[in-house]
Amino acid sequence: MAANGRSLRLMEVFRTVFYTPIYVSVAGGFLESEGLDVTFKTCPPQFANVTSALNQGAADISGSGIMGSIILADGGADDVPIHIAKINARDGFFVLSRPTDARFQWEALRGATVIPVGFSAMPPASFQFAMRNNGVDPAEVNMIPGLPLDEAVATFQSGQGDFIHLPEPAAEQLIADGTASLAVALGPANGHIAYSSFAATNNFLDRNPDLVDRFIKGYARALTWLRDSEPATVGEIVAPFFPGVTKELIVRSVSRYKDQDTWPPDPHLKEPEFEGLQDILVAAGMVQQRQDYARVVRPELAQAALA
Numbered sequence: 001m002a003a004n005g006r007s008l009r010l011m012e013v014f015r016t017v018f019y020t021p022i023y024v025s026v027a028g029g030f031l032e033s034e035g036l037d038v039t040f041k042t043c044p045p046q047f048a049n050v051t052s053a054l055n056q057g058a059a060d061i062s063g064s065g066i067m068g069s070i071i072l073a074d075g076g077a078d079d080v081p082i083h084i085a086k087i088n089a090r091d092g093f094f095v096l097s098r099p100t101d102a103r104f105q106w107e108a109l110r111g112a113t114v115i116p117v118g119f120s121a122m123p124p125a126s127f128q129f130a131m132r133n134n135g136v137d138p139a140e141v142n143m144i145p146g147l148p149l150d151e152a153v154a155t156f157q158s159g160q161g162d163f164i165h166l167p168e169p170a171a172e173q174l175i176a177d178g179t180a181s182l183a184v185a186l187g188p189a190n191g192h193i194a195y196s197s198f199a200a201t202n203n204f205l206d207r208n209p210d211l212v213d214r215f216i217k218g219y220a221r222a223l224t225w226l227r228d229s230e231p232a233t234v235g236e237i238v239a240p241f242f243p244g245v246t247k248e249l250i251v252r253s254v255s256r257y258k259d260q261d262t263w264p265p266d267p268h269l270k271e272p273e274f275e276g277l278q279d280i281l282v283a284a285g286m287v288q289q290r291q292d293y294a295r296v297v298r299p300e301l302a303q304a305a306l307a
Helices: 017-027 050-055 066-074 122-133 149-157 170-176 186-190 202-207 209-228 231-241 247-259 271-283 299-305
Strands: 006-012 036-042 061-065 082-088 094-097 113-116 163-166 181-185 196-200
Touching: 006 017, 006 050, 006 209, 017 036, 017 082, 017 209, 017 231, 017 247, 036 209, 050 061, 050 066, 050 196, 061 066, 061 082, 066 082, 066 196, 066 271, 082 202, 082 209, 082 299, 094 170, 113 122, 113 149, 122 163, 122 186, 122 271, 149 163, 149 170, 163 170, 170 181, 170 247, 181 186, 196 202, 196 209, 202 209, 209 299, 231 247
Parallel strands: 006 036, 006 061, 113 163
Antiparallel strands: 061 196, 082 196, 094 163, 094 181
C-alpha cells in the first residue's frame, strides 16, 4: 500500500489468468508507485455483475466486458459504464476436446456436445462467432448451458461432453492431467477485439481526474513490464492469486496467453477493436443497433495520461 496514498477500490469480474494485467498492476507495485492505495477484490455475489457494483458505489474502477455497456446503450440506458483502458486484446477462452492426436477440424463440432462456462454471455457469443466464420452453425452444436466454472469442469471430468470451453488456468489443468487436449484457441481465431477493459461511471471519472490519470499511468507501466518479462517472472507475481494451482501451470497459462498476443502493449482502446467486438454482438443478436464508440469509450483519458 502507498503510505498516505489516494484510495482506489478496484474490482475484477472473476479470477482467471486471462486478467493477468490486473494482477501485475496491483501486485507488481505499479499502481502503488503512482501514489494509489488500492483495495482489490473479485465482484461479490450480492451484485449481479460489476456494472451493478459500479453503479451502487461498491467499486471505483472495475475490469469489465465492454459488451455490457454496449448492450445497455442499445437498450436505451441514459448512462452506462465508460471504458478507459484495455485489459485484453483477444478472446482468452479455449475449446478443449477429449484427448486425441488428431488435428482439430471445426466440422467436428457438428452434433457434438459442448460444455460452456456460464458466467457471462460474451464468451459463448465469441465462440459462436468463430463457429460461423468456420462454417459451423451453432444450432448444430448441443450445449450444456449455465454451469459455473467448477461444475463445468467436474461435468467434463465425469465423462459428459465432447468439448469444453474454458479460460486459463482451468484449461491448462485439464490438459496437464490428461483429461483434455487443446482443440482451438479462440483468441487467434477471432483476431484482435476489445474483449475486456477497465470501466467506471462517468460521475467517478469526472470527479476524480487526478486519480484516473495516476491509475492509467501505473497500469501502462504494468503492461510494458508484462510485455517485456518472461512467463516465469510473470508467474511469480500471478501465482499468489491462485493458491490452489501449481506455479508451473500458472507459468504455462501465462506463456500460452503471451504467445497468442492476448494482452495489449498499452492501454489505448481503439475504435477498430471496439467495432470488432460489435461484429460479434450483432452476429449473436445481442444488440439491435451498433453504438457509437464515443458513447462507450473515453479514449482521451489514456491519451492525456500517456502524452
